[in-house]
Amino acid sequence: MTTPPPPHPFFVYGTLRPGEPNHDLFLRGRTHSEERARLHGAALYDGPGYPYAVEAPGAVIVGELVTAHPEAYPQLLRELDRLEEYAPGDPRNLYERVERRVVREADGTVVRAWVYLAAPTVAAGLRTHGKLIEGGDWLNRR
Structure with missing residues (x-):
């Protein structure tokens, strides 16, 4: 029997941010x-049409910490895993859902959150041939 993951908030940094296409599709009305x-x-x-977070010491990514309504959390977790093409242990994953420490801008507190990072093979390709978004903010990429 698989233990469900703890109900952490999500750190979103790309198409799930407010004003971006997937925000309203997945998050509107489901967040606390x-x-x-x-x-x-x-x-x-x-990436091709969407961003990838890649582990890199000293770098910083700007985004939002999204806390789901408790009753919406289980379904939202499943839907975000599907959106990000993540399945536990699948070698074909584009992203891996990992627990990381995220810092709130308002008060500097540290929160444990789910983050979708580029899967190892995707990350290796991006480090070699990818286009780095300077400043780590998807909304300022243009």
């Missing part, structure tokens, strides 16, 4: 709070 936050130790790369 959305707060500006930063993920330290990761860099942001421009």
Whole structure:
């Protein structure tokens, strides 16, 4: 029997951010709070149409810390895993859902959150041939 993951908030840094296409599709009406936050130790790369977070010491990604309504959490977790093409242990994953420490911009508190990082093979390709998003903010990529 598989133990369900703890109900952490999600750190979103790309198409799930407010104003981006997947925010309304997946998050509208299902969140308790959305707060500006930063993920330290990761860099942001421009993938084909969407971003990838890649572990990188000293780098920072800007995004939002999204806390789901408790009753919406289980379904939202399943839907976000599907959106990000993540399945536990699947070698074909584009992303891996991992627990990381995220810093709230408002008060500097540290929160444990789910983050979708590029899977190892995707991350290796991005480090070699990817387009780094300077400043780590998807909304300022243009």
